[in-house]
Amino acid sequence: MHQNQLEEAARRLTEAERSRTPITPLTQTYDGLDIPAAYEVQRAVIAERIAGGARVRGHKVGLTAAVMREQFGVSEPDYGVLLDDMFLLEGSEVPAGSLLAPRVEPELAFVLDRPLGGPGVTVADVLRATAFVTPSLEIIDSRIRNWEITVHDSIADNASSARVVLGGTATDVRDIDPRLLGVVLRRNGEIAETGATGAALGNPVSAVAWLANKLGEFGVTLDEGSVVLPGSCTRALPVSPGDHVRADFGQVGSVGVVFA
Incomplete structure:
Protein backbone atom coordinates (compact mmCIF):
# COMPACT_ATOMS: atom_id res chain seq x y z
CA MET A 1 0.00 0.00 0.00
CA HIS A 2 1.11 3.53 -0.73
CA GLN A 3 1.42 6.00 2.13
CA ASN A 4 -1.65 7.91 0.99
CA GLN A 5 -3.67 4.68 1.09
CA LEU A 6 -2.45 3.93 4.64
CA GLU A 7 -3.49 7.39 5.76
CA GLU A 8 -6.83 7.10 3.98
CA ALA A 9 -7.55 3.75 5.67
CA ALA A 10 -6.72 5.24 9.07
CA ARG A 11 -9.04 8.19 8.43
CA ARG A 12 -11.86 5.86 7.44
CA LEU A 13 -11.52 3.86 10.66
CA THR A 14 -11.33 7.02 12.77
CA GLU A 15 -14.44 8.46 11.14
CA ALA A 16 -16.29 5.14 11.49
CA GLU A 17 -15.68 5.21 15.24
CA ARG A 18 -16.60 8.88 15.52
CA SER A 19 -19.80 8.60 13.50
CA ARG A 20 -20.74 5.09 14.71
CA THR A 21 -21.08 4.10 11.07
CA PRO A 22 -19.29 0.88 10.09
CA ILE A 23 -17.28 0.60 6.91
CA THR A 24 -16.68 -2.19 4.43
CA PRO A 25 -13.69 -4.44 5.23
CA LEU A 26 -10.42 -2.72 4.42
CA THR A 27 -9.21 -5.92 2.77
CA GLN A 28 -11.98 -5.48 0.19
CA THR A 29 -10.78 -1.96 -0.55
CA TYR A 30 -6.98 -2.21 -0.42
CA ASP A 31 -5.30 -5.16 -2.15
CA GLY A 32 -1.97 -4.49 -0.43
CA LEU A 33 -3.21 -4.64 3.16
CA ASP A 34 -0.83 -7.26 4.51
CA ILE A 35 0.03 -7.56 8.20
CA PRO A 36 2.87 -4.98 8.20
CA ALA A 37 0.63 -2.50 6.38
CA ALA A 38 -2.21 -3.20 8.82
CA TYR A 39 0.04 -2.29 11.75
CA GLU A 40 1.01 0.90 9.90
CA VAL A 41 -2.68 1.78 9.67
CA GLN A 42 -3.10 1.02 13.38
CA ARG A 43 -0.18 3.28 14.28
CA ALA A 44 -1.69 6.07 12.19
CA VAL A 45 -5.04 5.69 13.97
CA ILE A 46 -3.36 5.82 17.38
CA ALA A 47 -1.18 8.78 16.40
CA GLU A 48 -4.30 10.74 15.46
CA ARG A 49 -5.96 9.86 18.78
CA ILE A 50 -2.85 10.96 20.69
CA GLN A 71 -9.24 -19.72 11.99
CA PHE A 72 -7.45 -16.57 10.78
CA GLY A 73 -4.52 -18.47 9.26
CA VAL A 74 -1.81 -16.76 11.32
CA SER A 75 1.04 -18.19 13.35
CA GLU A 76 1.23 -15.63 16.15
CA PRO A 77 -1.08 -13.32 18.16
CA ASP A 78 -1.76 -9.70 17.30
CA TYR A 79 -1.83 -6.64 19.53
CA GLY A 80 -3.49 -3.27 20.01
CA VAL A 81 -3.09 -0.12 22.08
CA LEU A 82 -5.16 0.85 25.14
CA LEU A 83 -5.82 4.58 25.49
CA ASP A 84 -6.94 6.39 28.63
CA ASP A 85 -10.38 7.20 27.25
CA MET A 86 -11.11 3.49 26.78
CA PHE A 87 -11.12 2.76 30.53
CA LEU A 88 -14.41 2.71 32.43
CA LEU A 89 -14.86 2.52 36.18
CA GLU A 90 -16.56 -0.61 37.44
CA GLY A 91 -20.22 0.22 38.00
CA SER A 92 -20.28 2.58 35.03
CA GLU A 93 -22.87 2.14 32.33
CA VAL A 94 -21.88 1.78 28.70
CA PRO A 95 -24.28 4.16 26.92
CA ALA A 96 -26.47 2.72 24.20
CA GLY A 97 -25.24 3.84 20.84
CA SER A 98 -21.69 4.58 21.99
CA LEU A 99 -20.44 1.42 20.25
CA LEU A 100 -21.33 -0.36 17.04
CA ALA A 101 -21.53 -4.09 17.80
CA PRO A 102 -19.92 -4.68 21.20
CA ARG A 103 -18.76 -8.01 22.58
CA VAL A 104 -17.25 -8.79 25.97
CA GLU A 105 -14.19 -10.85 26.85
CA PRO A 106 -12.96 -11.66 30.39
CA GLU A 107 -9.22 -11.28 30.88
CA LEU A 108 -6.72 -11.38 33.75
CA ALA A 109 -5.23 -7.89 33.54
CA PHE A 110 -1.58 -7.30 34.45
CA VAL A 111 -0.48 -3.96 35.92
CA LEU A 112 3.26 -3.29 35.75
CA ASP A 113 5.41 -1.53 38.35
CA ARG A 114 8.52 -1.40 36.18
CA PRO A 115 9.14 -1.12 32.42
CA LEU A 116 9.34 -4.16 30.18
CA GLY A 117 11.23 -3.78 26.93
CA GLY A 118 12.17 -6.47 24.43
CA PRO A 119 13.91 -8.27 22.96
CA GLY A 120 14.71 -11.05 25.37
CA VAL A 121 11.88 -10.56 27.88
CA THR A 122 11.23 -13.82 29.74
CA VAL A 123 8.40 -15.13 31.89
CA ALA A 124 10.59 -14.41 34.91
CA ASP A 125 10.93 -10.78 33.80
CA VAL A 126 7.15 -10.45 33.53
CA LEU A 127 6.59 -11.94 36.98
CA ARG A 128 9.18 -9.58 38.47
CA ALA A 129 7.69 -6.53 36.71
CA THR A 130 4.04 -7.21 37.63
CA ALA A 131 2.70 -5.11 40.49
CA PHE A 132 -0.54 -7.10 40.60
CA VAL A 133 -3.19 -8.78 38.50
CA THR A 134 -6.88 -7.93 38.54
CA PRO A 135 -10.06 -9.19 36.84
CA SER A 136 -11.06 -7.25 33.77
CA LEU A 137 -13.64 -7.11 31.04
CA GLU A 138 -12.49 -6.04 27.63
CA ILE A 139 -15.29 -4.67 25.50
CA ILE A 140 -14.31 -5.19 21.91
CA ASP A 141 -16.01 -3.55 18.94
CA SER A 142 -15.49 -3.50 15.21
CA ARG A 143 -15.57 -0.47 13.01
CA ILE A 144 -15.85 -2.99 10.16
CA ARG A 145 -19.34 -3.86 8.95
CA ASN A 146 -20.92 -6.88 10.68
CA TRP A 147 -17.59 -8.10 12.07
CA GLU A 148 -16.63 -9.21 8.54
CA ILE A 149 -12.97 -9.13 9.49
CA THR A 150 -9.77 -10.83 8.51
CA VAL A 151 -6.76 -10.60 10.80
CA HIS A 152 -5.57 -7.70 8.65
CA ASP A 153 -8.79 -5.76 9.22
CA SER A 154 -8.62 -6.46 12.96
CA ILE A 155 -5.01 -5.30 13.31
CA ALA A 156 -5.69 -2.10 11.38
CA ASP A 157 -8.73 -1.50 13.60
CA ASN A 158 -6.50 -1.55 16.71
CA ALA A 159 -7.27 -5.23 17.34
CA SER A 160 -10.95 -4.32 17.74
CA SER A 161 -10.24 -2.43 20.99
CA ALA A 162 -13.03 -0.31 22.47
CA ARG A 163 -13.40 -0.23 26.29
CA VAL A 164 -11.82 -1.80 29.38
CA VAL A 165 -13.31 -2.31 32.85
CA LEU A 166 -10.84 -3.23 35.60
CA GLY A 167 -11.95 -4.98 38.77
CA GLY A 168 -11.36 -3.47 42.18
CA THR A 169 -9.24 -6.28 43.64
CA ALA A 170 -5.46 -6.63 43.34
CA THR A 171 -3.68 -9.98 43.69
CA ASP A 172 0.03 -10.70 43.77
CA VAL A 173 0.74 -12.88 40.74
CA ARG A 174 3.13 -14.93 42.88
CA ASP A 175 0.23 -16.02 45.07
CA ILE A 176 -1.66 -17.76 42.25
CA ASP A 177 -1.04 -20.07 39.34
CA PRO A 178 -1.95 -17.69 36.50
CA ARG A 179 -2.55 -20.63 34.16
CA LEU A 180 -5.27 -22.32 36.19
CA LEU A 181 -7.85 -19.74 37.23
CA GLY A 182 -11.35 -20.77 36.26
CA VAL A 183 -13.54 -18.01 34.82
CA VAL A 184 -17.33 -17.85 34.65
CA LEU A 185 -18.88 -15.19 32.43
CA ARG A 186 -22.53 -14.37 33.19
CA ARG A 187 -25.00 -12.28 31.23
CA ASN A 188 -28.04 -11.12 33.20
CA GLY A 189 -27.25 -13.65 35.92
CA GLU A 190 -27.09 -16.68 33.63
CA ILE A 191 -23.86 -18.47 32.75
CA ALA A 192 -22.95 -17.59 29.17
CA GLU A 193 -19.35 -18.82 28.90
CA THR A 194 -16.78 -20.62 31.01
CA GLY A 195 -13.04 -20.86 30.54
CA ALA A 196 -9.65 -20.61 32.16
CA THR A 197 -6.84 -18.08 32.16
CA GLY A 198 -4.54 -20.62 30.51
CA ALA A 199 -6.46 -20.05 27.25
CA ALA A 200 -4.06 -17.15 26.62
CA LEU A 201 -1.05 -18.86 24.99
CA GLY A 202 -1.18 -21.54 27.70
CA ASN A 203 -0.15 -18.96 30.29
CA PRO A 204 -1.11 -15.26 30.31
CA VAL A 205 2.38 -14.46 31.63
CA SER A 206 3.76 -15.84 28.36
CA ALA A 207 1.36 -13.59 26.44
CA VAL A 208 2.73 -10.52 28.24
CA ALA A 209 6.30 -11.62 27.48
CA TRP A 210 5.36 -12.13 23.80
CA LEU A 211 3.89 -8.63 23.68
CA ALA A 212 6.95 -6.99 25.26
CA ASN A 213 9.23 -8.72 22.77
CA LYS A 214 6.99 -7.93 19.79
CA LEU A 215 6.78 -4.25 20.72
CA GLY A 216 10.54 -4.23 21.20
CA GLU A 217 10.89 -4.87 17.47
CA PHE A 218 9.48 -1.37 16.96
CA GLY A 219 11.39 0.28 19.79
CA VAL A 220 8.32 0.39 22.05
CA THR A 221 8.52 -0.39 25.77
CA LEU A 222 5.72 -1.32 28.14
CA ASP A 223 5.97 1.49 30.68
CA GLU A 224 5.66 1.39 34.44
CA GLY A 225 1.96 1.52 35.29
CA SER A 226 0.92 -0.07 31.98
CA VAL A 227 -2.17 -2.23 31.91
CA VAL A 228 -1.71 -5.33 29.77
CA LEU A 229 -4.60 -7.53 28.66
CA PRO A 230 -3.08 -10.90 27.70
CA GLY A 231 -6.02 -12.44 25.87
CA SER A 232 -9.52 -13.70 26.55
CA CYS A 233 -10.39 -16.67 28.73
CA THR A 234 -13.60 -17.43 26.79
CA ARG A 235 -15.26 -16.78 23.48
CA ALA A 236 -16.38 -13.19 22.95
CA LEU A 237 -19.92 -12.60 24.22
CA PRO A 238 -22.24 -10.37 22.13
CA VAL A 239 -24.18 -7.88 24.24
CA SER A 240 -27.18 -5.60 23.82
CA PRO A 241 -28.61 -2.59 25.69
CA GLY A 242 -29.93 -3.67 29.07
CA ASP A 243 -27.42 -6.49 29.53
CA HIS A 244 -25.47 -6.83 32.77
CA VAL A 245 -22.25 -8.80 32.34
CA ARG A 246 -20.16 -10.18 35.19
CA ALA A 247 -16.99 -12.27 35.19
CA ASP A 248 -15.94 -14.28 38.22
CA PHE A 249 -12.26 -15.22 38.48
CA GLY A 250 -12.43 -17.30 41.67
CA GLN A 251 -9.86 -16.23 44.28
CA VAL A 252 -8.83 -13.22 42.19
CA GLY A 253 -12.29 -11.64 42.38
CA SER A 254 -14.92 -10.45 39.94
CA VAL A 255 -15.79 -7.53 37.69
CA GLY A 256 -19.02 -6.36 36.07
CA VAL A 257 -20.45 -3.82 33.67
CA VAL A 258 -23.91 -2.71 32.54
CA PHE A 259 -24.93 -1.79 29.01
CA ALA A 260 -27.54 0.97 29.16
Missing part, protein backbone atom coordinates in the same frame (compact mmCIF):
# COMPACT_ATOMS: atom_id res chain seq x y z
CA ALA A 51 -2.72 14.20 18.71
CA GLY A 52 -6.28 14.77 19.90
CA GLY A 53 -5.26 14.43 23.55
CA ALA A 54 -5.51 10.71 24.31
CA ARG A 55 -2.75 8.99 26.29
CA VAL A 56 -1.41 5.45 25.99
CA ARG A 57 -2.20 3.49 29.16
CA GLY A 58 -1.39 -0.04 28.04
CA HIS A 59 -1.67 -2.70 25.38
CA LYS A 60 -3.71 -5.79 24.61
CA VAL A 61 -2.92 -9.12 23.02
CA GLY A 62 -5.40 -10.82 20.71
CA LEU A 63 -5.65 -14.18 18.96
CA THR A 64 -3.98 -15.92 21.90
CA ALA A 65 -6.14 -19.04 21.49
CA ALA A 66 -4.70 -21.57 19.03
CA VAL A 67 -8.13 -22.21 17.51
CA MET A 68 -8.50 -18.50 16.69
CA ARG A 69 -5.06 -18.31 15.06
CA GLU A 70 -5.96 -21.35 12.97
Whole structure:
Protein backbone atom coordinates (compact mmCIF):
# COMPACT_ATOMS: atom_id res chain seq x y z
CA MET A 1 0.00 0.00 0.00
CA HIS A 2 1.11 3.53 -0.73
CA GLN A 3 1.42 6.00 2.13
CA ASN A 4 -1.65 7.91 0.99
CA GLN A 5 -3.67 4.68 1.09
CA LEU A 6 -2.45 3.93 4.64
CA GLU A 7 -3.49 7.39 5.76
CA GLU A 8 -6.83 7.10 3.98
CA ALA A 9 -7.55 3.75 5.67
CA ALA A 10 -6.72 5.24 9.07
CA ARG A 11 -9.04 8.19 8.43
CA ARG A 12 -11.86 5.86 7.44
CA LEU A 13 -11.52 3.86 10.66
CA THR A 14 -11.33 7.02 12.77
CA GLU A 15 -14.44 8.46 11.14
CA ALA A 16 -16.29 5.14 11.49
CA GLU A 17 -15.68 5.21 15.24
CA ARG A 18 -16.60 8.88 15.52
CA SER A 19 -19.80 8.60 13.50
CA ARG A 20 -20.74 5.09 14.71
CA THR A 21 -21.08 4.10 11.07
CA PRO A 22 -19.29 0.88 10.09
CA ILE A 23 -17.28 0.60 6.91
CA THR A 24 -16.68 -2.19 4.43
CA PRO A 25 -13.69 -4.44 5.23
CA LEU A 26 -10.42 -2.72 4.42
CA THR A 27 -9.21 -5.92 2.77
CA GLN A 28 -11.98 -5.48 0.19
CA THR A 29 -10.78 -1.96 -0.55
CA TYR A 30 -6.98 -2.21 -0.42
CA ASP A 31 -5.30 -5.16 -2.15
CA GLY A 32 -1.97 -4.49 -0.43
CA LEU A 33 -3.21 -4.64 3.16
CA ASP A 34 -0.83 -7.26 4.51
CA ILE A 35 0.03 -7.56 8.20
CA PRO A 36 2.87 -4.98 8.20
CA ALA A 37 0.63 -2.50 6.38
CA ALA A 38 -2.21 -3.20 8.82
CA TYR A 39 0.04 -2.29 11.75
CA GLU A 40 1.01 0.90 9.90
CA VAL A 41 -2.68 1.78 9.67
CA GLN A 42 -3.10 1.02 13.38
CA ARG A 43 -0.18 3.28 14.28
CA ALA A 44 -1.69 6.07 12.19
CA VAL A 45 -5.04 5.69 13.97
CA ILE A 46 -3.36 5.82 17.38
CA ALA A 47 -1.18 8.78 16.40
CA GLU A 48 -4.30 10.74 15.46
CA ARG A 49 -5.96 9.86 18.78
CA ILE A 50 -2.85 10.96 20.69
CA ALA A 51 -2.72 14.20 18.71
CA GLY A 52 -6.28 14.77 19.90
CA GLY A 53 -5.26 14.43 23.55
CA ALA A 54 -5.51 10.71 24.31
CA ARG A 55 -2.75 8.99 26.29
CA VAL A 56 -1.41 5.45 25.99
CA ARG A 57 -2.20 3.49 29.16
CA GLY A 58 -1.39 -0.04 28.04
CA HIS A 59 -1.67 -2.70 25.38
CA LYS A 60 -3.71 -5.79 24.61
CA VAL A 61 -2.92 -9.12 23.02
CA GLY A 62 -5.40 -10.82 20.71
CA LEU A 63 -5.65 -14.18 18.96
CA THR A 64 -3.98 -15.92 21.90
CA ALA A 65 -6.14 -19.04 21.49
CA ALA A 66 -4.70 -21.57 19.03
CA VAL A 67 -8.13 -22.21 17.51
CA MET A 68 -8.50 -18.50 16.69
CA ARG A 69 -5.06 -18.31 15.06
CA GLU A 70 -5.96 -21.35 12.97
CA GLN A 71 -9.24 -19.72 11.99
CA PHE A 72 -7.45 -16.57 10.78
CA GLY A 73 -4.52 -18.47 9.26
CA VAL A 74 -1.81 -16.76 11.32
CA SER A 75 1.04 -18.19 13.35
CA GLU A 76 1.23 -15.63 16.15
CA PRO A 77 -1.08 -13.32 18.16
CA ASP A 78 -1.76 -9.70 17.30
CA TYR A 79 -1.83 -6.64 19.53
CA GLY A 80 -3.49 -3.27 20.01
CA VAL A 81 -3.09 -0.12 22.08
CA LEU A 82 -5.16 0.85 25.14
CA LEU A 83 -5.82 4.58 25.49
CA ASP A 84 -6.94 6.39 28.63
CA ASP A 85 -10.38 7.20 27.25
CA MET A 86 -11.11 3.49 26.78
CA PHE A 87 -11.12 2.76 30.53
CA LEU A 88 -14.41 2.71 32.43
CA LEU A 89 -14.86 2.52 36.18
CA GLU A 90 -16.56 -0.61 37.44
CA GLY A 91 -20.22 0.22 38.00
CA SER A 92 -20.28 2.58 35.03
CA GLU A 93 -22.87 2.14 32.33
CA VAL A 94 -21.88 1.78 28.70
CA PRO A 95 -24.28 4.16 26.92
CA ALA A 96 -26.47 2.72 24.20
CA GLY A 97 -25.24 3.84 20.84
CA SER A 98 -21.69 4.58 21.99
CA LEU A 99 -20.44 1.42 20.25
CA LEU A 100 -21.33 -0.36 17.04
CA ALA A 101 -21.53 -4.09 17.80
CA PRO A 102 -19.92 -4.68 21.20
CA ARG A 103 -18.76 -8.01 22.58
CA VAL A 104 -17.25 -8.79 25.97
CA GLU A 105 -14.19 -10.85 26.85
CA PRO A 106 -12.96 -11.66 30.39
CA GLU A 107 -9.22 -11.28 30.88
CA LEU A 108 -6.72 -11.38 33.75
CA ALA A 109 -5.23 -7.89 33.54
CA PHE A 110 -1.58 -7.30 34.45
CA VAL A 111 -0.48 -3.96 35.92
CA LEU A 112 3.26 -3.29 35.75
CA ASP A 113 5.41 -1.53 38.35
CA ARG A 114 8.52 -1.40 36.18
CA PRO A 115 9.14 -1.12 32.42
CA LEU A 116 9.34 -4.16 30.18
CA GLY A 117 11.23 -3.78 26.93
CA GLY A 118 12.17 -6.47 24.43
CA PRO A 119 13.91 -8.27 22.96
CA GLY A 120 14.71 -11.05 25.37
CA VAL A 121 11.88 -10.56 27.88
CA THR A 122 11.23 -13.82 29.74
CA VAL A 123 8.40 -15.13 31.89
CA ALA A 124 10.59 -14.41 34.91
CA ASP A 125 10.93 -10.78 33.80
CA VAL A 126 7.15 -10.45 33.53
CA LEU A 127 6.59 -11.94 36.98
CA ARG A 128 9.18 -9.58 38.47
CA ALA A 129 7.69 -6.53 36.71
CA THR A 130 4.04 -7.21 37.63
CA ALA A 131 2.70 -5.11 40.49
CA PHE A 132 -0.54 -7.10 40.60
CA VAL A 133 -3.19 -8.78 38.50
CA THR A 134 -6.88 -7.93 38.54
CA PRO A 135 -10.06 -9.19 36.84
CA SER A 136 -11.06 -7.25 33.77
CA LEU A 137 -13.64 -7.11 31.04
CA GLU A 138 -12.49 -6.04 27.63
CA ILE A 139 -15.29 -4.67 25.50
CA ILE A 140 -14.31 -5.19 21.91
CA ASP A 141 -16.01 -3.55 18.94
CA SER A 142 -15.49 -3.50 15.21
CA ARG A 143 -15.57 -0.47 13.01
CA ILE A 144 -15.85 -2.99 10.16
CA ARG A 145 -19.34 -3.86 8.95
CA ASN A 146 -20.92 -6.88 10.68
CA TRP A 147 -17.59 -8.10 12.07
CA GLU A 148 -16.63 -9.21 8.54
CA ILE A 149 -12.97 -9.13 9.49
CA THR A 150 -9.77 -10.83 8.51
CA VAL A 151 -6.76 -10.60 10.80
CA HIS A 152 -5.57 -7.70 8.65
CA ASP A 153 -8.79 -5.76 9.22
CA SER A 154 -8.62 -6.46 12.96
CA ILE A 155 -5.01 -5.30 13.31
CA ALA A 156 -5.69 -2.10 11.38
CA ASP A 157 -8.73 -1.50 13.60
CA ASN A 158 -6.50 -1.55 16.71
CA ALA A 159 -7.27 -5.23 17.34
CA SER A 160 -10.95 -4.32 17.74
CA SER A 161 -10.24 -2.43 20.99
CA ALA A 162 -13.03 -0.31 22.47
CA ARG A 163 -13.40 -0.23 26.29
CA VAL A 164 -11.82 -1.80 29.38
CA VAL A 165 -13.31 -2.31 32.85
CA LEU A 166 -10.84 -3.23 35.60
CA GLY A 167 -11.95 -4.98 38.77
CA GLY A 168 -11.36 -3.47 42.18
CA THR A 169 -9.24 -6.28 43.64
CA ALA A 170 -5.46 -6.63 43.34
CA THR A 171 -3.68 -9.98 43.69
CA ASP A 172 0.03 -10.70 43.77
CA VAL A 173 0.74 -12.88 40.74
CA ARG A 174 3.13 -14.93 42.88
CA ASP A 175 0.23 -16.02 45.07
CA ILE A 176 -1.66 -17.76 42.25
CA ASP A 177 -1.04 -20.07 39.34
CA PRO A 178 -1.95 -17.69 36.50
CA ARG A 179 -2.55 -20.63 34.16
CA LEU A 180 -5.27 -22.32 36.19
CA LEU A 181 -7.85 -19.74 37.23
CA GLY A 182 -11.35 -20.77 36.26
CA VAL A 183 -13.54 -18.01 34.82
CA VAL A 184 -17.33 -17.85 34.65
CA LEU A 185 -18.88 -15.19 32.43
CA ARG A 186 -22.53 -14.37 33.19
CA ARG A 187 -25.00 -12.28 31.23
CA ASN A 188 -28.04 -11.12 33.20
CA GLY A 189 -27.25 -13.65 35.92
CA GLU A 190 -27.09 -16.68 33.63
CA ILE A 191 -23.86 -18.47 32.75
CA ALA A 192 -22.95 -17.59 29.17
CA GLU A 193 -19.35 -18.82 28.90
CA THR A 194 -16.78 -20.62 31.01
CA GLY A 195 -13.04 -20.86 30.54
CA ALA A 196 -9.65 -20.61 32.16
CA THR A 197 -6.84 -18.08 32.16
CA GLY A 198 -4.54 -20.62 30.51
CA ALA A 199 -6.46 -20.05 27.25
CA ALA A 200 -4.06 -17.15 26.62
CA LEU A 201 -1.05 -18.86 24.99
CA GLY A 202 -1.18 -21.54 27.70
CA ASN A 203 -0.15 -18.96 30.29
CA PRO A 204 -1.11 -15.26 30.31
CA VAL A 205 2.38 -14.46 31.63
CA SER A 206 3.76 -15.84 28.36
CA ALA A 207 1.36 -13.59 26.44
CA VAL A 208 2.73 -10.52 28.24
CA ALA A 209 6.30 -11.62 27.48
CA TRP A 210 5.36 -12.13 23.80
CA LEU A 211 3.89 -8.63 23.68
CA ALA A 212 6.95 -6.99 25.26
CA ASN A 213 9.23 -8.72 22.77
CA LYS A 214 6.99 -7.93 19.79
CA LEU A 215 6.78 -4.25 20.72
CA GLY A 216 10.54 -4.23 21.20
CA GLU A 217 10.89 -4.87 17.47
CA PHE A 218 9.48 -1.37 16.96
CA GLY A 219 11.39 0.28 19.79
CA VAL A 220 8.32 0.39 22.05
CA THR A 221 8.52 -0.39 25.77
CA LEU A 222 5.72 -1.32 28.14
CA ASP A 223 5.97 1.49 30.68
CA GLU A 224 5.66 1.39 34.44
CA GLY A 225 1.96 1.52 35.29
CA SER A 226 0.92 -0.07 31.98
CA VAL A 227 -2.17 -2.23 31.91
CA VAL A 228 -1.71 -5.33 29.77
CA LEU A 229 -4.60 -7.53 28.66
CA PRO A 230 -3.08 -10.90 27.70
CA GLY A 231 -6.02 -12.44 25.87
CA SER A 232 -9.52 -13.70 26.55
CA CYS A 233 -10.39 -16.67 28.73
CA THR A 234 -13.60 -17.43 26.79
CA ARG A 235 -15.26 -16.78 23.48
CA ALA A 236 -16.38 -13.19 22.95
CA LEU A 237 -19.92 -12.60 24.22
CA PRO A 238 -22.24 -10.37 22.13
CA VAL A 239 -24.18 -7.88 24.24
CA SER A 240 -27.18 -5.60 23.82
CA PRO A 241 -28.61 -2.59 25.69
CA GLY A 242 -29.93 -3.67 29.07
CA ASP A 243 -27.42 -6.49 29.53
CA HIS A 244 -25.47 -6.83 32.77
CA VAL A 245 -22.25 -8.80 32.34
CA ARG A 246 -20.16 -10.18 35.19
CA ALA A 247 -16.99 -12.27 35.19
CA ASP A 248 -15.94 -14.28 38.22
CA PHE A 249 -12.26 -15.22 38.48
CA GLY A 250 -12.43 -17.30 41.67
CA GLN A 251 -9.86 -16.23 44.28
CA VAL A 252 -8.83 -13.22 42.19
CA GLY A 253 -12.29 -11.64 42.38
CA SER A 254 -14.92 -10.45 39.94
CA VAL A 255 -15.79 -7.53 37.69
CA GLY A 256 -19.02 -6.36 36.07
CA VAL A 257 -20.45 -3.82 33.67
CA VAL A 258 -23.91 -2.71 32.54
CA PHE A 259 -24.93 -1.79 29.01
CA ALA A 260 -27.54 0.97 29.16
